[in-house]
Amino acid sequence: MENVPVGKVSVEINSRYGRIKDKFMGSYGKKPDYYARASGRVNLIGEHIDYCGYSVLPMAIEQDVVIAVSSNDSGRLQLVNTNMEYGMFECDINDLSINKEKPVWHNYFLCGLKGLLEHCKVTSPKGLQCVVDGTIPKSAGLSSSSALVCCAALVTMHANGQALSKKELSDMCAHCERFIGTEGGGMDQAISFMANKGTAKLIEFNPLKSTDVELPEDVVFVISNSCVELNKAATSHFNIRVVECRLASQIIAKTKGLKWREFKRFADVQKALGLTLDEAVNVVKEILHQEPYTKEEVCGILEVTADELAQTSLSANTLDVKTFKLHDRATHVFSEANRVLQFKKTCDLKPADASVVLGNLMKDSHTSCRDLYQCSCDDLDRLVDICCQSGALGSRLTGAGWGGCAVSMVPANQVDSFIKSVTEKYYGKDDRLKEKVTENLFATQPGGGAAIYLE
Numbered sequence: 479m480e481n482v483p484v485g486k487v488s489v490e491i492n493s494r495y496g497r498i499k500d501k502f503m504g505s506y507g508k509k510p511d512y513y514a515r516a517s518g519r520v521n522l523i524g525e526h527i528d529y530c531g532y533s534v535l536p537m538a539i540e541q542d543v544v545i546a547v548s549s550n551d552s553g554r555l556q557l558v559n560t561n562m563e564y565g566m567f568e569c570d571i572n573d574l575s576i577n578k579e580k581p582v583w584h585n586y587f588l589c590g591l592k593g594l595l596e597h598c599k600v601t602s603p604k605g606l607q608c609v610v611d612g613t614i615p616k617s618a619g620l621s622s623s624s625a626l627v628c629c630a631a632l633v634t635m636h637a638n639g640q641a642l643s644k645k646e647l648s649d650m651c652a653h654c655e656r657f658i659g660t661e662g663g664g665m666d667q668a669i670s671f672m673a674n675k676g677t678a679k680l681i682e683f684n685p686l687k688s689t690d691v692e693l694p695e696d697v698v699f700v701i702s703n704s705c706v707e708l709n710k711a712a713t714s715h716f717n718i719r720v721v722e723c724r725l726a727s728q729i730i731a732k733t734k735g736l737k738w739r740e741f742k743r744f745a746d747v748q749k750a751l752g753l754t755l756d757e758a759v760n761v762v763k764e765i766l767h768q769e770p771y772t773k774e775e776v777c778g779i780l781e782v783t784a785d786e787l788a789q790t791s792l793s794a795n796t797l798d799v800k801t802f803k804l805h806d807r808a809t810h811v812f813s814e815a816n817r818v819l820q821f822k823k824t825c826d827l828k829p830a831d832a833s834v835v836l837g838n839l840m841k842d843s844h845t846s847c848r849d850l851y852q853c854s855c856d857d858l859d860r861l862v863d864i865c866c867q868s869g870a871l872g873s874r875l876t877g878a879g880w881g882g883c884a885v886s887m888v889p890a891n892q893v894d895s896f897i898k899s900v901t902e903k904y905y906g907k908d909d910r911l912k913e914k915v916t917e918n919l920f921a922t923q924p925g926g927g928a929a930i931y932l933e
């Protein structure tokens with residue numbers, strides 16, 4: 479099994495690492511021992527289906543989190559961020575408390591730190607002095623939080639002389655990010671560790687597996703940020719969707735005579751019933767009604783009290799939710815899982831019209847996210863429309879949604895005109911956005927995964 483690579487970095491040549499080193503020396507009065515990096519990602523297709531057990535198709539991006547580190551025997555954790563928005567933090571490394579109510583940035587570091595220490599049963603952890611530097615826009619669907627969690631786990635692993643494989647780190651980080659409350663799948667952590675420069679990946683779960691996906695050569699993927707931010711851990715939007723999927727799985731399982739308490743994910747129910755994804759969409763039509771379900775109705779179907787439902791199916795921040803939309807969420811998940819398989823097949827078979835087919839799959843994915851999963855927002859929908867009008871073959875929201883970025887597939891020879899048009903039509907119309915086009919609208923290539931660097 480492959481481990482995270484350890485390479486060399488020259489702070490004279492790489493000016494960003496040079497600046498991080500300067501900040502480290504200014505903060506702690508010495509040089510860092512090493513640097514760790516973990517990348518953000520853009521998901522090309524397969525939204526909100528990883529936590530239902532289905533495969534997704536992301537690629538890592540160049541933007542990342544880099545942490546400069548020095549370890550010691552002080553028993554303290556000290557964190558400094560190069561971005562003044564994120565304040566300094568210090569605590570006893572043997573007494574870590576993660577605040578779910580108010581997800582201040584250092585809590586994401588603590589998720590990775592605590593996850594690694596528990597996983598490796600480290601009883602006397604090394605003290606850490608760190609400088610954190612991130613270039614992934616936050617709450618924009620490009621996985622800034624997971625990059626920080628993964629990087630913190632990597633820092634802790636290296637400092638404590640542990641050696642986990644990329645796969646083990648991915649699984650571990652997918653679980654430890656849940657300390658902060660969001661019940662995500664494992665896409666972000668898997669691609670952050672398993673990415674290889676130059677290729678997108680099909681990520682499959684249970685067991686975790688990544689397969690290279692060769693994208694058409696005549697297209698470029700362009701990311702555009704709607705600049706609407708939503709923090710997943712600070713709101714219940716994300717977990718409500720996770721819970722709706724769980725409840726729909728359990729109701730389908732119960733109606734079909736399965737032991738419903740043993741099921742939490744659509745993929746497991748589909749497998750137990752021996753259905754294709756198309757058949758699963760028909761089962762949804764047969765069993766679930768389109769109107770929202772009240773909590774009382776769900777309890778009645780599953781024959782449980784509200785307290786029991788809280789135990790079997792809800793998360794801490796969804797206990798007070800009164801209605802659940804099950805039909806549309808389930809239809810989205812099964813059809814989106816199908817689109818991922820079609821996307822991968824098209825990349826493999828390379829038909830003459832491959833990029834048109836892929837573009838249409840991306841458009842259908844956005845429509846489903848917008849209308850069935852309801853995880854978009856007006857500005858993001860407007861941006862996706864502008865991208866399609868500006869020459870994209872396909873465009874869709876990427877990441878958790880409710881704001882953040884769109885990813886567009888653009889013919890390689892039209893990237894300049896695409897960027898000009900989106901600049902005018904989306905960013906140019908808003909004085910707040912005009913100045914920030916370069917950091918919010920950019921072409922991207924599949925980037926590499928997490929690494930440790932020594933000088």
Ligand SMILES: Nc1ncnc2c1ncn2[C@@H]1O[C@H](COP(=O)(O)OP(=O)(O)OP(=O)(O)O)[C@@H](O)[C@H]1O
Pocket residue numbers: 543559561564581582583584586610611612613614615616617618619620621622623624626708709710711876877878879882
């Ligand atoms: N450079 C950074 N330094 C410190 N904390 C950061 C940094 N980048 C992101 N974060 C933390 O991650 C939070 C954003 O997490 P959130 O889950 O909302 O978005 P995301 O991971 O970028 O999006 P998505 O999961 O949709 O891809 C920020 O509010 C901040 O607390």
Ligand SMILES: CC(=O)N[C@@H]1[C@@H](O)[C@@H](O)[C@@H](CO)O[C@@H]1O
Pocket residue numbers: 521524525526527528529621624655660661662663664665666710877878879
């Ligand atoms: C860390 C986390 O919760 N990540 C989730 C990811 O797992 C996936 O569900 C995505 C939507 O497709 O939304 C977030 O990025």
